Amino acid sequence: xxxxxxxxxxxxxxxxxxxxxxxxxxxLGTISAxxxxxxxxxxxxxxxxxxxxxxxxxxxxxxxxxQARRGKFSYDLAYSVAGSSGNISCGYMYxxxxxxxxxxxxxxxxxxxxxxxxxxxxxxxxxxASSRSSTTxxxxxxxxxxxxxxxxxxxxxxxxxxxxxxYLLVKKVxxxxxxxxx
Numbered sequence: 001x002x003x004x005x006x007x008x009x010x011x012x013x014x015x016x017x018x019x020x021x022x023x024x025x026x027x028l029g030t031i032s033a034x035x036x037x038x039x040x041x042x043x044x045x046x047x048x049x050x051x052x053x054x055x056x057x058x059x060x061x062x063x064x065x066x067q068a069r070r071g072k073f074s075y076d077l078a079y080s081v082a083g084s085s086g087n088i089s090c091g092y093m094y095x096x097x098x099x100x101x102x103x104x105x106x107x108x109x110x111x112x113x114x115x116x117x118x119x120x121x122x123x124x125x126x127x128x129a130s131s132r133s134s135t136t137x138x139x140x141x142x143x144x145x146x147x148x149x150x151x152x153x154x155x156x157x158x159x160x161x162x163x164x165x166x167y168l169l170v171k172k173v174x175x176x177x178x179x180x181x182x
Contacts, residue, residue: 015055015057015091015093015103016106018104018105019102020102020103020104021092021104021105022048022049022104023091024043024044024106025107025108026041026043026044026089026109028110031113032112033081033112034114034116035081035082035116036082038080041078042076042077043074044073045068045074045104049094050096051093052095053093054090054091054092055090056088064079081112086111086112089106089110092104
């Protein structure tokens, strides 16, 4: 079960600077939203990484902070869109035994286009995810989803390769039947 947090844009401290621990991965449920919409996002922490705090940033300003839980590597945020378009990223911090705080590198930023229009563009990686929804069931854990064009292209190429293989097998079998060796 993934915790879901609602947040509005607020600045807390300078946690949105890059550190030395391995970077997290960031996923947005949509690439465009209206002000006031709720945008689903997911931050994936590397499995081997020690973590005590997970944070989300917009244009270098912290917008949310979550307390990490042992054994949990996926953290969800329902971001209430406020202000202008910007880059959303995430990261994590770890407090070691000497009470020193170590930070991760920031995830690759995902650009969120904030519009005034009523229509929005769905991110093809998350087809079916609604920016007005507070659920994150359509966000992936790892990797990317292929769009219909890519799946069609791969299927077509596979069929062509299979056709060529069948043709070559039939040709080889028929040539052996016509010219038996003595």
